[in-house]
Amino acid sequence: MKSLLALLVVTVSLQQSYAQTNIEDKLGAWYTLDATHIVSEKTSFTTGIQLRAYEATDNINLIFYYAGINYKITPKIAVSVGGYYIDVDKSIDVCGTPHLYEKTIFEQISYNHTLGKFPIYHKLRMENRFLIFMGETTPSNRLRYCVGTKIALNKLLYLNANNEFFANLKGDVCTENRLFGALGINITKANSVQIGYMNHKINGLNLHRLQLMLLIKTDLRKKTPISS
Numbered sequence: 001m002k003s004l005l006a007l008l009v010v011t012v013s014l015q016q017s018y019a020q021t022n023i024e025d026k027l028g029a030w031y032t033l034d035a036t037h038i039v040s041e042k043t044s045f046t047t048g049i050q051l052r053a054y055e056a057t058d059n060i061n062l063i064f065y066y067a068g069i070n071y072k073i074t075p076k077i078a079v080s081v082g083g084y085y086i087d088v089d090k091s092i093d094v095c096g097t098p099h100l101y102e103k104t105i106f107e108q109i110s111y112n113h114t115l116g117k118f119p120i121y122h123k124l125r126m127e128n129r130f131l132i133f134m135g136e137t138t139p140s141n142r143l144r145y146c147v148g149t150k151i152a153l154n155k156l157l158y159l160n161a162n163n164e165f166f167a168n169l170k171g172d173v174c175t176e177n178r179l180f181g182a183l184g185i186n187i188t189k190a191n192s193v194q195i196g197y198m199n200h201k202i203n204g205l206n207l208h209r210l211q212l213m214l215l216i217k218t219d220l221r222k223k224t225p226i227s228s
Helices: 001-016
Strands: 026-037 043-055 057-072 078-090 100-115 119-135 136-152 155-166 176-186 192-202 205-220
Touching: 155 192, 176 205
Parallel strands: 026 205
Antiparallel strands: 026 043, 043 057, 057 078, 078 100, 100 119, 119 136, 136 155, 155 176, 176 192, 192 205
């Protein structure tokens, strides 16, 4: 509880210190609801929604819906396929400007291992993107590579940290990078909350974003009834 109160105090202080008009000087926030639904020992589905705001409690500029199916090849290796739908308001203060819409299909491979005592995870994702602006559709493909670690501090708390690199397959190659760190709080054995920070570098901008995530797991496997 003391750790959570300290994080809230830091959040309020940071928000006040970034109360300026330039997008790089604003402390924005991403709010995520992510759910994993287990249907068998090897197969699961992921669904989620994310809201992104230019300011921590105001000026939502992006709504992000996603879904996918995951399959474990081995205990360490998994593959996924899925899609996004994204609605982007690119303006900060002006209302009524045209939105950018993105429809994306992705393919991903994940690999987990340990390095000494530290668990390490890798994710390599291919995105086939279709960007729609004012009725015109532009296809775009890119690769994303994420490497990180998730470390249990005790039964209640854990740390999650990663860096994700983006590479376009056409045009400017390196236009985006996300450096992320969070404190996780286990609400139950299956559900947790993460409170963290991301340094998001994109198209020449250096953005600072709070992260608040609710992570839910459901087990849809049929339970074997206990015979009397």
